Amino acid sequence: MKQINVGLLGIGTVGGGTFNVLMRNQQEIAGRAGHPIVITRVADRNLELARQVTAGQVTLTDDAFSVVNDPDIDVVVELIGGYGIAKELVLTAIRNGKHVVTANKALIALHGNEIFAAAREQGVIVAFEAAVAGGIPIIKALREGLAANRIEWIAGIINGTTNFILTEMREKGLAFADVLGEAQRLGYAEADPTFDVEGIDAAHKLMILAAIGFGMPMKFDQAYTEGITRLESKDIRYAEELGYRVKLLGITKRCEAGVELRVHPTLIPEKRLVANVNGAMNAVLVKGDAVGPTLYYGAGAGAEPTASAVIADLVDVARMMTTEVAARVPYLGFQSGQIVDLAVLSISEISSAYYLRLRVSDKPGVLAEVTRILGDRAISIDAMMQKEPAEGEDQADIVILTHTTVEKNMDMAIAAIEALSAIEGKVTRIRMEELGR
Amino acid sequence: MKQINVGLLGIGTVGGGTFNVLMRNQQEIAGRAGHPIVITRVADRNLELARQVTAGQVTLTDDAFSVVNDPDIDVVVELIGGYGIAKELVLTAIRNGKHVVTANKALIALHGNEIFAAAREQGVIVAFEAAVAGGIPIIKALREGLAANRIEWIAGIINGTTNFILTEMREKGLAFADVLGEAQRLGYAEADPTFDVEGIDAAHKLMILAAIGFGMPMKFDQAYTEGITRLESKDIRYAEELGYRVKLLGITKRCEAGVELRVHPTLIPEKRLVANVNGAMNAVLVKGDAVGPTLYYGAGAGAEPTASAVIADLVDVARMMTTEVAARVPYLGFQSGQIVDLAVLSISEISSAYYLRLRVSDKPGVLAEVTRILGDRAISIDAMMQKEPAEGEDQADIVILTHTTVEKNMDMAIAAIEALSAIEGKVTRIRMEELGR
Structure with missing residues (x-):
């Protein structure tokens, strides 16, 4: 059994977890892989x-390039993050004929096309299970387990920080800003939480899921990204009264005109399992034409859950590194000639149902006008709820759930509603997904 | 791209689904596999x-042996079921150097050791993703996706028929026998439902999961199997009042003394995702030491969901059939030398918390005696609930939830409780699982 020599770049949280799990379970892992896998x-x-x-127990260096240039290293594990030095290191490793395992979603979502092209040329493996949903083996499920299916859509809670914040907002009725502070104290959110709370991290992961699900190149700059920073806890409460939960979802769908690729807060029927994924946990729902909906749930971050995915990739590499390239699972699940440059729809072209919240001063007359505006645009109303004005306030909230329409149609309806004199301020709009069959 | 020639044995529900999905998605599947996969x-x-x-479009025969003996066939897909002729066909195919894909859980659970030994000798693949939980890629997740982990336990809803019946019993308050009739009319249950309702089908699948999770040989005859036929709807109702759902779970745990391997109705806290898996759907919860709990959910039966798993195996075979054996995932996930003959614990040796229901005629004195009996055996009480006697009845139900104890200790406590004069009939006992961290 040839030993697989691993060079580890970055020994922070995930790197430390990877080192520890590989040490603790070395016998089990070698028993599965058929080779000892050792960080040298x-x-x-x-x-x-x-x-x-x-x-x-290991040779250390502060010069990462000396590792990717080391002829004794078989596989480089990149856990540095970002797309500056990390990209250079990964490309150098590939050019040196080394296989690469990475947890770097930003790198794959933004530079995957270039990285896979370089890897294909060198005949090396680039594996990235840990880049999406931490320890959940979603890349493997999608790329191999569901290989029989035409994937219709994927919807996932793929950012633990925002799911933790939304869970706390719902359970404690707190405002976003207050929960963010708590999340930062607990270590669930970073000092600069922008990537998480603005949905960028989720969009990186969604791009990777879409590329694998549909066999398309990375087009991260075309993803629509809307975070949770403007979400009010009263919308979470109203949604709950109507039988829905609010989650930050990454959603990608294959439509006739192209692919929807969007991250935003979303109302989901509370009876769906994914609506009940709470705290920092992740879950990905995948709809295949043969299998129907399937769901994958687990820890989306953390030292050992992410290490679990990194090491699963190392086991795959250990088994496959001596085979011909044709026997390996292609980077995006499809053979390179089968990758199709599908168009990404702009957000105004997507179809969705909507939750609308209006603040009105004069209910009876306004409601007739609002429903007329929606009716004129063929937007049907699924449910409506009027709330009493709060103590000492004149305006009342009206909540409307609509059936599906095209977003640009809804944009125009909302503009018309906001132009009504009895409507106070902006209309709050949250997209809704059934996520059923 | 060499075409992979598939010989299909049995074109009933799953066989028809496999044929149809392979036809419909042939381009997508070839794009993933790198080879056209054709049922010839x-x-x-x-x-x-x-x-x-x-x-x-295909050459037909009523002589299955002519297919497994056909030199032009690369892979045999066995969808006949049972372990009579199916076993003979699979072993003949293997001896003829053909790879085998099967959905036959009974065959693998009972004769897997012999089949894998024969396949190892011939250097052929035997794949069986469809044997457990239909379209959910749980074999792949466990065998590859979680390869870094020491698997601690697995608990699954792995029989759709019984989950459908339990869901109906809960939602409609009906008795088992009434729902079974309905399930039979709807096609969710067979005319002879024994394998499903007595937990045997679930035990087949559990045995396979345990073998892969822990790297042990099949020992199906040592699994403990208890079905749902004696479950009363009032126990489902009482459990719900206490915050629990009743599910037929297959549970396997690695303990110091060996492996627990058991199928039985189980109380689960309602806040767990797996407690909210309803209807005929399946879900498997896997706890790995690094990744923590992960859950896999989807359709556990049906033509196309099962076909999805069969075809995923065919794609794997198409990729791997030309590689050396060492590059393939071993049958049970572990290299053959690493399979350990772990002891299976008898049901009296397992540890569990318990739901107990007693019918008592004289509450005050009896309760003191019951709690003394439990206390004497160091069984602590977690919750207790007394129900009013039903209209026109003298006896009342008392429900007790206990903390964890060893089953044989509980057996003795129950015997002592049943010997009390104020206790009417047998004590109803349902095991409970937290399924948390």
Whole structure:
């Protein structure tokens, strides 16, 4: 059994987890892989940390390039993150004929096309299970487990930070800003939470899921991204009264005109399993034409859950590195000649049902006007709820759930509603998904 | 791209689904597999049915052995079921150097050791994703996706018929026998429902999951199997009042003394996702030491969901059939030398919490005696509920939820409780699982 020599770039949270799980379960892992998988070199700027984690069992360096250039290294595990130095290291490793395992969703979503092209040329594996939904083996499920299916849509809770915040907002009735502070204290949110709360992190992962699901190149700049920062806890409450939960979903659908690719807060019927995924957990719902809806749930982040995915990739690499390329699962699940450059629909072209909240001063007359505006645009109303004005307020909230329409149609309806004199301020609009058959 | 020639044995529900999905998605599937996968021969006793399904595009026969002996066939798909002729056909196919894909859980659970040994000798693949939980890619998740983990336990709703019956019993307050009749009319239950309602089908699947999860040989005769036929709807109702749902679970755990391997009705906290898997759907919860709990949900039966799994296996075979054996995923996920003959614990040795229902005629004195009996055996009480006697009845139900104890300890406590003069009839006992961290 040839030993697989792994060079680890970055020994922070996930790197430390990877090192520890590989040590703890080395017998089990070798028993599965058919080869001992051993981290023989670690690069990190923080040598002191690296020393603590590895306890002197590994050669350390602060020069990551010396690892990717080391002829004794079979596989490079990139856990640095970002797309500056990480990209350069990954491409250098590939050019040196090394296989690469990465947890870097930003790198794959933005530079995957270039990276896969380089890897194809060199005949090396680039594996990235850990880039999406942490420990959940969703890449494998989608790329291999559902290979018989034409994938129709994918919808996922793929950012734990925002799911934690939304869960707290719902359970405690707190405002976004208050929960964010708590999440930061607990370590669930970063000091600069922009990537998480604005939906960018989720969009990176969604892009990867779409590319694999539909066999299309990465087109991250065309993803629509809307975060949870403007979400009010009263909308979460109203949604709940109507039988819905609000989740930040990444949604991608194959339509006739192209592919929808969007991240935004979404109302989901509470009876769906995915609506009941709480706290920092992740879940991905995949609809295949043969299998129907399937769901994959687990920890989407954290040292050992992410390490679980990194090591699963290492086991795959250990098994496959000596085979001919044709025997390997292609990077995006489809053979390279089968990747189709599908168009990404702009957000105004997507179809959705909607939750609308209006603040009105003069209910009876306004309601007739609002329903006329919607009716004129062939937008049918599924449910409506009027709330009493709050103590000491004149305006009342009206909540409307609509059936499906095209977003640009809804944009025009909302503009017309906002132009009504009895409507106070902006209309709050949250998209809704059934996520059934 | 070499075409993969498939011989299909049995063109009933799943066989027809496999044929149809392969036809409909042939371009997509070839794009993933790198090879066209084509059913070139079909064997079925019902040639008329086979003719209707295949519409004259395939060579038909009623002699399955002529297919497994056909030198032009690369892969045999066995969808006959049972372990008589199916076993003989599979072993003949293997001896002829053909790869085998099967959905036959009974065959794998009972004869897997022999089949894998024969396949190993011939260097052929035997794939069986469709044998467990239909379209959910749980074999792949467990065998590859979670390869980094020491699997601690697996708990699954892996029989759709019983989950449909339990869902109806709960939602409509009906008795088992009434719902069974309805399920039979709807086609969710067979005319002879024994395999499903007595938990045998679930135990077949559980055995396969345990073998893969823990790397142990099949020992189906040592599984504990208890079905849902004696379950009363009032226990489902009482459980719900206490915050629990009753599900038929297959549970396997790795303990110091061996492996628990058991199928029985189980109380689960309603807040768990798996407690909210309703109707005929399946879900498998897997706890790995690194990844934590993960859950896989989808359709566990039906023509196209099961076909989805069969074809995923065919895609794997198409990719891997030309590689050396070492590059393939081993049958049970572990290299053959790493399979450990773990002991299966008898049901009296397992540990569980319990739901107990007692019918008592004289509450105050009895309760003291019951709690003394439990206390004497160090069984602590987690919750207790007394119900009013029903109209016109003297006896009342008392429900007790206990903390964890060893089953044989509970057996003795129950015997002592049943010996009390104020206790009417047998104590109803349902095991409970937290299924948390």
